[in-house]
Amino acid sequence: MSRFAILLGGGLVHTPRLDAQVAGARVIAADSGIRHASALDVAPELWVGDFDSVPPVLPAHYADIPRKTFPHEKDKTDGELAIAEALGLGATSLVLCGAFGGQRADHEFLHLALAVRLAEAGMDVSLTSGAQEGFPLLPGAAEFDYEDGTLFSILGFSELAGLSVEGAKWPLDRVEVAFGSSLTISNETRGRLRISLERGRAVLLAHPYPFPEH
DSSP, X not given: OOEEEEEOSSOOOOOHHHHHXXXXXXXXXXXXXXXXXXHHTOOOSEXXXXXXXXXXXXXXXXXXXXXXXXXXXXXXXXXXXXHHHHHHTTOSEEEEETOSOSSOHHHHHHHXXXXXXXXXXXXXXXXXXXXXXXXXXXXXXXXXXXXXXXXXXXEESSOEXXXXXEEESSOEEEEEEOTTOOXXXXXXXXXXXEEEESBOOEEEEXXXXXXXXX
């Protein structure tokens, strides 16, 4: 398995769990996502984008990172371009770091939708801000290693059929969930979280760490 960490422009909180997720991964930075490299103590092998949102002050050694520059007017975001580069290099697993927050809600939504699309194509993909994590949910079953009391929600990207949730404060047993329903928002883990789905597509959003204070 070839695992890549993609550094995106959203927020990032340094946590031990995040360190474990990126340990040993190859790294590609997307434009302003380069600022996360120091916090994660990783060395990107490639830096892509139109470079219109790069922080004005960067460590000197970043000048040695190979760059692939794209025009400002393009039909893909810098993040999607970075993911495409990883796929071209044989990625079979992706950790999208800095996928949440930031100043662009449209980019955050795109990252969620793109993760679902990649999962449908067979890619192992997750999204993280360190404090928050996302995992695509497709027909089948999956288990997650969160501590008791971890807040989580399931965001449907379609109508959901046969959704079951075990190891939760509010379990579900093969329920139907209408698209846009809030039924699966704000649950908490109780033991080993297991989610199964018969039909549809969704994203699990979990908060293994408290939200940072502002």
